[in-house]
Structures are given as C-alpha cells and as structure tokens.
Amino acid sequence: MNFEEVDQGTHVVLAPEGKFNLVAAPPLKSRIDDLVAEGRARLIVDLHAVDFIDSSGLGALIGGLKTARQQGGDLRIAAAGAQVKAVLKLTNLDRILAPYETVEEAARDW
Amino acid sequence: MTGEDVSGRKEYVLEGFAVPEQLDAVHTLLAEAAADHPELDPIDVMLFETAVIEIANNVVEYGRPEGEVRWKFTIRVRPEEIEAELDDTGQTFTPSHGQGMPGEDAEGGRGLPLAEAVLDKIEFNRLADTNHWLMVRRLGQASQI
Numbered sequence: 001m002n003f004e005e006v007d008q009g010t011h012v013v014l015a016p017e018g019k020f021n022l023v024a025a026p027p028l029k030s031r032i033d034d035l036v037a038e039g040r041a042r043l044i045v046d047l048h049a050v051d052f053i054d055s056s057g058l059g060a061l062i063g064g065l066k067t068a069r070q071q072g073g074d075l076r077i078a079a080a081g082a083q084v085k086a087v088l089k090l091t092n093l094d095r096i097l098a099p100y101e102t103v104e105e106a107a108r109d110w
Numbered sequence: 111m112t113g114e115d116v117s118g119r120k121e122y123v124l125e126g127f128a129v130p131e132q133l134d135a136v137h138t139l140l141a142e143a144a145a146d147h148p149e150l151d152p153i154d155v156m157l158f159e160t161a162v163i164e165i166a167n168n169v170v171e172y173g174r175p176e177g178e179v180r181w182k183f184t185i186r187v188r189p190e191e192i193e194a195e196l197d198d199t200g201q202t203f204t205p206s207h208g209q210g211m212p213g214e215d216a217e218g219g220r221g222l223p224l225a226e227a228v229l230d231k232i233e234f235n236r237l238a239d240t241n242h243w244l245m246v247r248r249l250g251q252a253s254q255i
Contacts, residue, residue, distance in 0.1 A: 019133070019134070019137070021133060021163070021167070022130060022133075022167050022170065022171065023130045023131075023133070052137070052159070052160075052163075054160070054163050054164060054167060054221070055164060055167070055218070055220040055221040055224055056167065058220060059216075059217040059218050059220070060217075062214070062215060062216070062217050063217045066215060066217075082153075082156065083156050083159075083160065086153075086156065086157065086160070087160060087224065090224060090227045090228065091211055091220050091223075091224060092211055092214065093214060095214065096214050096215075
C-alpha cells in the first residue's frame with residue numbers, strides 16, 4: 001500500500017489507501033517517526049481511502065500518536081469509514097483517537 | 111475454490127501459504143461469500159471479516175517455519191450464522207483467550223481480543239500436526255455495535 005503525503009505548512013497530512021494492515025502499517029509508522037524526528041509533530045492521517053483496518057494499523061496510529069505527543073504535537077485521524085469507526089469503538093480507542101469528519105476539521109486550530 | 115458442505119450449501123475455500131501477500135485472498139474469499147448472500151447485513155460481514163483477518167494475521171506473524179506454513183480457510187454461510195474454519199500447519203501454541211482489550215497506549219495485543227469481541231464462538235484446537243480455528247458470528251445482532 002502506498003500513501004500520499006501533503007505538507008500543509010502547519011501540519012502534514014498522510015493518506016493511506018486500501019487495507020491499512022500488517023503490510024501497510026510499518027511503512028506509515030516509519031514515515032511518522034521520521035516526520036516527528038524532523039520536527040513535524042502535527043500530523044493528520046486521512047483515512048477516507050482506507051476500507052479496512054486491522055490491529056496492526058491501529059497499533060501504528062497509537063504509536064504515531066504517542067511519538068507525536070512526546071514531541072509536543074498530536075496525531076489526529078479524519079474521514080474514517082464504517083469499519084474503521086467500528087474497530088476504534090470495539091477497542092476503546094475512539095476516546096484517544098476521536099475521528100474528525102474531515103481533514104479540514106482536524107486541522108482547524110493548527 | 112468452492113465446494114459444498116454436507117447439507118448441499120456452498121463452501122468457500124482458500125488454500126495456500128500463510129504469508130502477508132495472501133491476506134488479500136482472504137478478503138476476496140469473504141467478499142465472494144458475501145456477494146452470493148445479499149441477505150447478509152453488511153455490518154455482520156464487516157465485523158466477521160475483521161475477526162477472521164485478525165486470526166489470519168496471527169498465523170502469518172507467528173506461524174513457524176516462517177513463510178512455509180500452509181493454511182486452508184473454509185467459509186460457510188447459514189441462515190443463522192456465518193462460520194470460518196482455518197487450518198494451518200504452523201507450530202503448536204496456546205492462544206491467550208480472554209485477556210481483554212489492552213490499555214489505550216498499547217501498540218499491540220488487540221488482535222485476539224478484537225476477534226473475540228465480534229465473534230459468538232472462537233475455538234482453537236491442535237489436531238495432529240495442524241492448528242484448527244473455528245470462528246462463528248451469529249447473524250441479526252449487528253445493531254449491538
């Protein structure tokens with residue numbers, strides 16, 4: 001799986017596509033780590049093109065969230081589909097990874 | 111590949127190696143079963159797929175010898191439930207059922223709890239030199255999620 005990356009100045013938007021699973025999660029997490037190391041700790045993961053997430057994908061998001069917050073930033077998710085929302089709820093992660101409806105909404109105070 | 115069970119219902123079967131590249135084939139198998147059964151609630155299908163993939167992930171990640179484990183999925187759709195059987199040739203192990211969902215900041219350990227949360231039955235047995243998983247979701251309770 002590839003992911004798009006758009007630098008919006010105040011934050012960076014990463015947009016994975018398709019299955020966000022144990023194949024796709026490590027490269028995205030690695031990119032998040034690199035961005036945070038470069039001082040880009042305000043990140044939005046745009047999930048509009050993700051039709052399926054597994055626990056590896058969740059792990060990458062949680063890991064990215066922790067990494068970003070440790071550097072004073074944050075990781076927000078936007079445009080999650082039904083399966084992603086259901087999995088977030090079932091794993092109780094919707095409290096710390098509350099999905100924003102749109103990327104614009106996620107970036108509003110940045 | 112498809113066949114029929116003892117009651118004449120269609121079975122959906124996938125055989126191959128338990129490697130990451132084959133996970134898409136598992137998704138495709140479930141999609142094929144769902145397409146043949148438009149009466150299935152999409153939420154039931156979605157949650158069942160979530161569970162089956164988590165168990166498949168476990169085999170891919172932890173099955174040894176790595177890259178040499180073979181698996182066989184069989185999907186059956188019945189009026190009251192959807193069932194998946196998974197046999198794999200990986201080493202024996204003891205799954206840690208009933209551990210509950212890990213804390214919010216854990217980066218792993220959610221696979222089996224997630225599968226358990228959406229399945230009504232999940233069984234693991236070691237039969238001869240094969241690991242055998244049985245996963246069942248009863249239909250018609252999708253509104254609980």
